[in-house]
Amino acid sequence: MDEASGAAPRRATARFMWGHPAHWIALGFGSGLSPKAPGTVGTLWAWVAFLALDPWLGDLQWGLTIALGTLVGWWACTLTARHLNTPDPGAIVWDEVLAFWLVLWLAMPMGLWGQALAFGLFRFFDAAKPGPVGWADRLFKGDRGKPVGWAQGFGILFDDFVAAGCTLLVIALWRALVG
Secondary structure, three states: OOHHHOOOOOOOOHHHHOOOHHHHHHOHHHHHHOOOOHHHHHHHHHHHHHHHHHHHOOHHHHHHHHHHHHHHHHHHHHHHHHHHOOOOOOOOOHHHHHHHHHHHHHHOOOOHHHHHHHHHHHHHHHHHOOOHHHHHHHHOOOOOOOOOOHHHHHHHHHHHHHHHHHHHHHHHHHHHHHO
16 A cells, blocks of 8 residues: 555654665654654754764855755655655654754854754754744645655755744844844
């Protein structure tokens, strides 16, 4: 039975992840397999990966990495959601990875405490989905049991980019008011 015929949702496992390159990407290289708070674990993975890559990537390379990562991620998230028979599986964390890379890229330089604050703000906006983030989350939401299409794959990414925008807005306001 496939998703078009209402198959039950599948659980993401290590075996599932290694079954297709799209799964590997969408599941954040395994960080999305965390049994608790996969979005938070994926964001932590993004933070560590950013700090490891940042010395070798300039602004142009980060911009291209995030842009290309978005296109590849759209494909990977759509395909993985289809294979899991779920419109927005919690195990898909590539959206958190890209969005938090965007936050760090645009907000750096900042020290560890500033990065931790950015992490906390992003996780708040992504998990609580206040205002525009909730709107973005509902905009492309698919129904369980219905086929997962490209719109739902884009929606997986879109609400996290809106959460990143809200995070960056708070950081910009803080810097403007406090200095």
